[in-house]
Each structure stands twice: as structure tokens, then as C-alpha cells.
Amino acid sequence: MAFPITRLRRLRRTAELRNMVCETRLTPDAFVYPMFVCPGEGFRKEVKSMPGVFNLSVDEAVREAREVHMLGVPSVILFGLPDKKDEIATGAWAEDGIVQQATRAIKREVPGLVVMGDVCLCEYMSHGHCGIVKAASPRSLGAAATHAMNKVRTVAVRSQKEKKQTIEKLAAVVADRGPADYEIVNDASLELLAKTSVSLANAGIDIIAPSDMMDGRVAAIRRGLDDAGFINTPILSYAAKFASGFYGPFREAADSAPQFGDRRSYQMDGANLREAMREIEADIEEGADMIMVKPAMPYLDVIAAARERFDLPLAAYQVSGEYAMIEAAARNGWIERDRVMMESLLSIRRAGASMILTYYAKDAAKLLG
Numbered sequence: 001m002a003f004p005i006t007r008l009r010r011l012r013r014t015a016e017l018r019n020m021v022c023e024t025r026l027t028p029d030a031f032v033y034p035m036f037v038c039p040g041e042g043f044r045k046e047v048k049s050m051p052g053v054f055n056l057s058v059d060e061a062v063r064e065a066r067e068v069h070m071l072g073v074p075s076v077i078l079f080g081l082p083d084k085k086d087e088i089a090t091g092a093w094a095e096d097g098i099v100q101q102a103t104r105a106i107k108r109e110v111p112g113l114v115v116m117g118d119v120c121l122c123e124y125m126s127h128g129h130c131g132i133v134k135a136a137s138p139r140s141l142g143a144a145a146t147h148a149m150n151k152v153r154t155v156a157v158r159s160q161k162e163k164k165q166t167i168e169k170l171a172a173v174v175a176d177r178g179p180a181d182y183e184i185v186n187d188a189s190l191e192l193l194a195k196t197s198v199s200l201a202n203a204g205i206d207i208i209a210p211s212d213m214m215d216g217r218v219a220a221i222r223r224g225l226d227d228a229g230f231i232n233t234p235i236l237s238y239a240a241k242f243a244s245g246f247y248g249p250f251r252e253a254a255d256s257a258p259q260f261g262d263r264r265s266y267q268m269d270g271a272n273l274r275e276a277m278r279e280i281e282a283d284i285e286e287g288a289d290m291i292m293v294k295p296a297m298p299y300l301d302v303i304a305a306a307r308e309r310f311d312l313p314l315a316a317y318q319v320s321g322e323y324a325m326i327e328a329a330a331r332n333g334w335i336e337r338d339r340v341m342m343e344s345l346l347s348i349r350r351a352g353a354s355m356i357l358t359y360y361a362k363d364a365a366k367l368l369g
């Protein structure tokens with residue numbers, strides 16, 4: 001049947017009719033709220049590039065968790081800002097690590113809330129990478145300096161000021177020896193990731209969510225958890241995590257920017273949908289209970305393809321940059337914030353995500369409530 005028999009506008013005539021034929025519904029129980037916990041007491045610091053999102057001390061995180069729970073959002077995911085970083089990510093797996101502390105407090109005060117633990121090393125590593133870093137070639141600091149000298153040609157200096165500037169320039173080049181000189185060691189990093197997962201499970205984390213993108217980490221974590229007796233702790237793997245410019249604001253929030261190079265040797269190339277399916281398949285084979293695609297809106301096709309192909313619960317992470325863009329445009333009066341917020345979440349849901357990790361969890365729940 002075609003027009004004039006068919007008139008699609010008939011079912012759009014009133015709000016009631018539109019509601020009856022609505023295909024995709026958002027509910028607060030689809031949301032997971034990310035939180036950034038840091039040392040201190042009574043501490044709340046807004047993340048500049050993410051208005052409305054805060055670094056929270058444990059007591060403040062508990063308050064926030066209570067509010068999230070009251071709004072009908074079933075879960076939070078915790079990221080940690082340790083007071084000290086090192087080369088073995090001690091803060092990630094220490095018994096008194098910041099996420100471990102926050103988990104104990106939240107599980108005690110808000111027992112009904114499902115607490116997820118993001119498992120990665122970047123926030124706890126002095127170099128900010130998601131795994132152990134090793135110099136890939138025997139190129140020494142001296143060789144790097146020579147390389148730097150070749151790059152900086154002005155060596156003749158006339159004044160103290162110029163001399164200082166030249167030294168600073170050289171130091172900068174030496175410090176940034178570039179990703180080619182480094183390797184993020186895969187297999188050795190797995191041990192730390194498993195150790196971190198067990199430590200989080202010990203603290204009471206309900207769901208382990210590895211985001212590092214090392215090969216084989218789901219299997220390593222599963223083994224670690226099982227050996228420690230946590231056979232019932234599920235794994236939500238960030239299975240298809242793309243190297244994305246949309247993570248920018250998060251790196252401020254979690255203070256986790258890499259000090260050199262980038263993450264392209266472990267996070268995925270945004271061009272690759274088929275590879276994303278292989279990543280997901282590998283994680284499922286290794287024992288993932290749930291899978292995730294990250295970021296969400298620039299990768300809706302990946303979410304849809306994953307939904308089509310796999311039967312596991314599927315999550316998508318609406319990342320910091322997606323949030324920051326909406327906030328910035330809304331603050332300029334260029335878009336209607338609430339409307340765009342809900343539309344962005346709806347699009348992720350429609351693409352097939354059953355769970356959405358989003359900084360909008362609270363605000364969207366309020367609108368839906």
C-alpha cells in the first residue's frame with residue numbers, strides 16, 4: 001500500500017499515539033554512572049572540561065552513590081586517582097588502593113548498588129600507559145640525546161636565556177623519544193591486570209571491567225579470579241575500545257594521559273569494524289560475560305554489528321568527549337541540552353546497547369523519573 005492509503009503521519013498525530021508506537025525506550029536501569037575517586041575528605045573538584053563531573057573523595061563518592069541509587073540507576077563504575085604513581089601501578093592493586101577503599105565504603109553504605117571496577121593501569125603508572133613499558137630497542141638515553149641534537153639545530157647560544165631555552169628544548173625532545181622507542185609489554189602486563197582484578201574483587205567489586213586492551217587479558221583475569229575463589233564475579237570487557245580523540249576530557253578527569261607516545265599500539269583503529277568483531281569474539285572465547293564498545297556515538301555501527309552478531313549483554317560507553325561536546329554547545333545556547341542528551345542516549349540504545357555508561361546517568365534518570 002502506498003500513499004494516499006498509507007499515511008505514516010496518522011500515528012504521529014498525538015503524543016499518546018506516538019508513545020504507543022515508540023520502538024525504543026530509555027529507562028534509568030540501563031545506565032551506569034562513572035565516578036572518579038581520589039584521596040582526601042570532603043573533597044569535590046569539578047573536572048574543567050566536564051562540567052557537572054567531579055573528582056570525589058571516598059566520603060563524597062558514597063554520597064554520590066546514594067543519590068545515583070535513589071534515582072533508580074543500578075550501577076556505578078569506579079576510576080581511581082591515586083596519590084602516588086609508579087612503574088608497576090601499585091595503586092591499582094594495593095589493598096588500600098583508592099578504588100578498593102571507595103568500593104568498601106560504597107558497598108557498606110549503599111549495598112544495593114552494583115559497583116563495577118574499571119581495570120586498567122594507566123591511572124596508576126607514572127608514564128600513563130595501560131601496560132608495563134619497556135624500552136623496545138637498546139637505544140640509550142645518549143642515543144636519544146644524539147637523535148635530539150639532530151632535531152634541534154640551534155646549538156650556538158648567545159645568552160644565558162638562550163642557553164636555558166636550548167637545554168629545555170633538548171630535554172623535551174629526549175623526554176619524548178616517541179612510541180617507536182618503547183614497547184607496551186603485553187604478557188607481563190596481564191599479571192598486573194589479574195592482580196588488580198583480584199584485589200578489587202576482594203574489596204567487594206561486583207563486576208570487573210578491564211579497559212586496557214592487552215591481548216589475553218580476559219583469560220588472565222578469569223583465571224586470577226577463579227584461583228582466588230571469585231568464580232561468580234562477572235567480567236564486562238571493554239572488548240572493542242578504539243583509540244579516540246573523544247577521550248580527551250577523561251584524561252583530565254582521571255589524570256591518565258600518556259607521558260609519551262599514544263595508545264594506538266593497543267587500542268583499536270577507528271577504521272576497523274571487522275577487527276572489532278574479532279576483538280569481541282576473542283574476549284567471549286576467553287570468558288567475558290558482557291562486552292562493551294567504546295566510544296558510543298562515533299561507533300554506533302559497531303554497536304549495531306555487535307548486537308546483530310553476539311548474544312551477550314552489550315554495553316556502550318558514552319565517553320567524556322561526547323559529553324563535553326553536548327555540554328559546551330548547550331552552554332553556548334547552540335543546542336537544547338536535555339533534548340540532545342536524551343537523543344544521544346536513545347541513539348545508543350537504538351543501535352543495540354543494553355547498558356550505557358554515561359555521565360548523564362543521573363540527569364537522564366531525573367528526566368525519566
Ligand SMILES: [Zn+2]
Nearest residue numbers: 120121122130
Ligand atoms: Zn588505561
